Each structure stands twice: as structure tokens, then as C-alpha cells.
Amino acid sequence: MDKVNFTELANSEIRSLSPYQPGKPIDELAREFNLNPDDVVKLASNENPMGPSDKALLAIKAGLNNLTRYPDGNGYELKLALSNKLSIDIEQITLGNGSSDILEFIVKCFVSKEDEVIVSQHAFAIYGLVTQVVGGRVVQVPAKNWGHDLDAMADAVTDKTKIIFVTNPNNPTGTWNSKKQLEAFLKKVPANVVVLLDEAYFEYVDETEYPSGLEYLQAFPNLVVTRTFSKAYGLAALRVGYGVCSSEIANLMNRVRPPFNVDTLALAAATACLKDANYVKQSKELNDSGLAQLQAGFEQLNLSWIPSVGNFICFSIPGRAMQIFQGLLSLGVIVRPVANYEMPDHLRVSVGTQFENQKFLLALKNLLEA
Numbered sequence: 001m002d003k004v005n006f007t008e009l010a011n012s013e014i015r016s017l018s019p020y021q022p023g024k025p026i027d028e029l030a031r032e033f034n035l036n037p038d039d040v041v042k043l044a045s046n047e048n049p050m051g052p053s054d055k056a057l058l059a060i061k062a063g064l065n066n067l068t069r070y071p072d073g074n075g076y077e078l079k080l081a082l083s084n085k086l087s088i089d090i091e092q093i094t095l096g097n098g099s100s101d102i103l104e105f106i107v108k109c110f111v112s113k114e115d116e117v118i119v120s121q122h123a124f125a126i127y128g129l130v131t132q133v134v135g136g137r138v139v140q141v142p143a144k145n146w147g148h149d150l151d152a153m154a155d156a157v158t159d160k161t162k163i164i165f166v167t168n169p170n171n172p173t174g175t176w177n178s179k180k181q182l183e184a185f186l187k188k189v190p191a192n193v194v195v196l197l198d199e200a201y202f203e204y205v206d207e208t209e210y211p212s213g214l215e216y217l218q219a220f221p222n223l224v225v226t227r228t229f230s231k232a233y234g235l236a237a238l239r240v241g242y243g244v245c246s247s248e249i250a251n252l253m254n255r256v257r258p259p260f261n262v263d264t265l266a267l268a269a270a271t272a273c274l275k276d277a278n279y280v281k282q283s284k285e286l287n288d289s290g291l292a293q294l295q296a297g298f299e300q301l302n303l304s305w306i307p308s309v310g311n312f313i314c315f316s317i318p319g320r321a322m323q324i325f326q327g328l329l330s331l332g333v334i335v336r337p338v339a340n341y342e343m344p345d346h347l348r349v350s351v352g353t354q355f356e357n358q359k360f361l362l363a364l365k366n367l368l369e370a
């Protein structure tokens, strides 16, 4: 048989795509450097260092009895719990296999070849990826002090613009936009352009001027808010997140959503965890003290950082970021290079437990003083 070049056969959009680069898994690093996996500290993917809620684990055990059945394709129990907790209608909710799923649905619903999607410089990479897959054009607006310049983003709208992605707070910079900024932005954006407000780190923020996107849904039917169980709810492995918007847009997303996109154990765990307010409170407290610990450490080492309200923080080591990243790996500490976010002098570290943060800071100190 003739050898077929499948890469040439693939859609051109796919050929020019580079895959999303996830944080290095613990086992992979342990194999490479001959380390004990238990000694490796992974602070690379903004995961919750507490481990999941006990309530989630119990729900998963109970769910094990149901593995031969398809999941509830409507995710009724979880939607009901979300609807009660957030005071929204069930019809406004779309469940995703992670909130990344929702980002993809919204693009599939609205973006065709040559359409434009606006993102901020230094914003989460997935937006660009899902847009390129459908042949959309990514318009990147320069950041201001590492954060989203919402005014400039609204000004970048053309008659080809379909979606504007706003991340609040942003990953990887940890910057955030205020109520006043968001309101002015929403008023400025034409009503026929969808605003996707990604609130993956919502639960960690307690600045008084930090807005909840849900409060603007009524006034702005073009708004879609996404949140996730991967971060403050500690369920990254289970892949569950959600979008909240008008029932009309939710209905459209439901047409592109694969049936059974959220599995039985994920639904059960997320529903249980949502009711465990204490777990999120503890996660936040651990994060607050961890952020303070890391900042104090950076200060001692004379390193500058970008103030963050997320569960991660970017610090700067001009000219040496990759060298320090590699050095940290060899010492069993995984952080995240952000050169692909146009931040070649920074590294992003996720907030871990006190012990993990300490191990990271010590390793960093050793490398800087070597």
C-alpha cells in the first residue's frame, strides 16, 4: 500500500497548530531525574494542594456502584445544586468536561473561518487554540501592567469580531479587573459580540472591587461566564466546569456539547463538593498564607513578582528563567515557564502547601546562590 501523508490530508488549521503545553507530570520528572515521586513537588498547574474534599471522595465511592450506566446527560443534580447556590436558572447552565469544554463550545457556536476573536496579551492559551481550530483569527491586544486593557480590547472590535475572551483574574499573570472596568467594558462592547468571562479562579479572590460576572448576565445577554471545579474545588483530574449565560446561548451550546461529556463520578463529586463550603474556605486560607509566604521568600531573594489574586504567582529572573526552571526540575520542583505567554523572564509557581512552598523557595535560593 502507498504510504499516506495524513499530516498533509489534515485541515490546514490543524497543521499549523501547536498543542497546549501542560505542566510536567510528577512521574515523568521522577523517571528523568531518578527521583522518588513522593519527593517531587509539583507547582505547575494551579492545582489545589489540599487534596479533594472528603465529601467528594465519599460521593465518588458511592458512584462506583453505577459505572455500567451512562451518566445523566443533563447533569440534573449538579445543575440543581449550582442553580440553588448561585441563584440562577437551570436553563442558564452548561456543564463541561472542564470549563475548557465551554470555551470550545462557544467558539464552535459563533466563530467561522476569518471571523475575529479578541484576546489579551499574556492571556490563557486555550482561547487562541480553540479559535485556530475553526479557522478564526486571533486578535491580541497589548496588556497594560501585565493585565487586560479592557478599554483597548473593546476598541479592537470590528464587524468581524465574534467573541472577546476576558480572564478575571488572568492566568498566568494573576492580574484582575475591577467592577468599574468590567462595567464600562460591557457597556462599550456591541450587543452582538459575545463576551466570554473566564472566572476559573473566582473563589480565591476577595478584593471588594472584584466583580462576579453573574451579576451582569441580566443586563448583558451577550455575556457568558465560566467557572471550574479544577482549582478551588480541588477536582482537576475529574474534568468538570460550567458556563452560565442566557438560556438562548446555553441552548446553542447544548447543540454542540457531546452527549455525556461529564462522567458520573465527576458529577457526583462536584455536586458533593459544592455543598462543602468549609473546604473552599480552607483552600482559600491556605492559598492566602501561601501567597504571603512566597512573596516574603521572593523579597528575601531580591526577586520581583507580579502581584496575584489567584493560586499562582509569576516571579522574574531576567535572562535566567529557563536555566532556573531546569535547575528546579533537577531538584525535584516543577514550576511553569511562561515564555509562550510572551513572558520569557518570568516563571509561574502555583501556591502549594506550606511545606511545598518552603521546598520550592529553598531550591530557588540554592540555585540563585550557586
Ligand SMILES: *Cc1c(COP(=O)(O)O)cnc(C)c1O
Binding pocket: 046, 097, 098, 099, 100, 101, 124, 167, 170, 171, 198, 200, 227, 228, 229, 230, 231, 236, 239, 240, 241
Ligand atoms: C485552569 C484554568 C481553566 C480551567 O480549566 P478546566 O478545563 O476547568 O480544568 C480555565 N481558564 C483558566 C484561565 C485557567 O487557568
